[in-house]
Amino acid sequence: MTSPIHEIHKSLGACFCEIKGWEMPGHYSNPVEEHLNVRSNVGILDLSHRGKVIISGKDRTSFLQKILSQDINSLTPSSGAYSTLLDVKGRMLAYMKIYCDEDSFFIDLEPGLSEIFVQALKHYQFREDVVMEDVTERYGLITVQGPQSRQLLSSVANMDIKDMPECSHINLPINNINTKVVRTSYTGEEGYDIYALRDEIHTVWDALIGPIFGIEALETLRIEAGTPVYFSDMDEHTIPVESNLDKAISYTKGCYIGQETISRIKFRGHVNRTLTGFYINGDIVPVKGDKIIKIIHDIEQNVGVVTSACHSPTLNKIIAMGYIRIECSEQGETVHIESGSQRLPAVVTKLPFYTRD
Structure with a gap:
């Protein structure tokens, strides 16, 4: 599959990469320069491959309230939140952003998750009046990221856009196209994020004059920001508390699928591992699945695993994210990462690696 503006990317000299069956721009020029443009100014990126689902019907709110980990009853039109879909053991089947509209919910998911998500929800649907539509290919999505992103958007929309809470959204005409604009950051x-119908997203892209960037720069930017991604840093074996996703969980709402496990961890126990960061000495970048080793009582033990890693253009260091046993997770702990035939010295650090002051 390709983005609705695939031909535009080709004309701009994009080098493409494959993501869950989609051919998307990996980079246009130097990925490091694209990365630094976002940090210092602004960057524009096509994310049309992300999963998109619309849930409607008169029972939509009560249905999602008993299924998802977020308090759906608290959402009002133009608001939004992060949430998860869990199994009965509290493990993540999906991680999402959910946006409340007047007569529906619009749900944004990682590429490749929309079909899984819809099928999982249908498993719990009985007589409820709920309609679930996978609209991934109906809508395009462009994201604008960087300290000048609001200024660019205000200029394009010819209006002063005020600061918006995370996941809140507005309907905004851009170049005479109706769009949904959501405050979000990767x-x-x-x-x-700017959503528009597939046949109209090219008109929105044409209006957004500024530096463009690809998936490769997005990956280094989001690792610096400590942003976990489903399929990379989380999967169906992960409990959201392990991934520091408290923002996706309501601890005050009533029952939902997996709630018993989550509440027990929160109020009476703890997880055995946690997602954290690592600074790595040297110039070798580890890969997903590399083991994290620590000497404990003179015995070498496997204490974790790497999920994402890169050379950080902002910090000029090798950094990684991964899971480590709670007792080894204190900042400053020294470990080693086994990467191929190499053993890389590393130091545990808190996430994120980068925040804007």
Whole structure:
């Protein structure tokens, strides 16, 4: 599959990469320069491959309230939140952003998750009046990220856009196209997602005059920001508390699928591992699945695993995210990462690696 503006990317000299069956721009020029543009100014990125689901019907709110981990009853039109879909053991089947509209919910998911999500929800649907539509290919999505993102958006929309809470959204005409604009960030910078119909997203892209960036720069930006991604840093075996996703969980709402496990961890126990960061000495970048080793009582033990890693253009260091046993997770702990035939010295650090002051 390709983005609705695939031909535009080709004309701009994009080098493409494959993501869950989609051919998307990996980079246009130097990915490091694209990365630094976002940190210092602004960057524009096509994310049309992300999963998109619309849930409607008169029972939509009560249905999602008993299924998802977020307090759906608290959402009002133009508001939004992060949430998860869990199994009965509290493990994540999906991680999402959910946006409340007047007569429906619009749900944004990682590429490749929309079909899984819809099928999982249908498993719990009985007589409720709920309609679930996978609209991934109906809508395009462009994100604008960086400290100048709101200024660019205000200029394009010809209006002063005020600061918006995370996941809140507005309907905004851009170049005479109706769009949904959501305050969100993947990069640690201020950012906005812009949704428009597939046949109209090219008109929105044409209006957004500024530096463009690709998936490779997005990856280094989001690792610096400590932003976990489903399929990379989380999967169906992960409990959201392990991934520091408290923002996706309501601890005050009533029952939902997996709630018993989550409440027990929160109020009476703890998880055995946690997602954290690592600074790595040297110039070798570890890969997903590399083991994290520590000497404990003179015995070498496997204490964790790497999930994402890169050379950080902002910090000029090798950094990684991964899970480590709670007792080894204190900042400053020294460990080693086994990467191929190499053993890389590393130091545990808190996430994120980067925040804007």
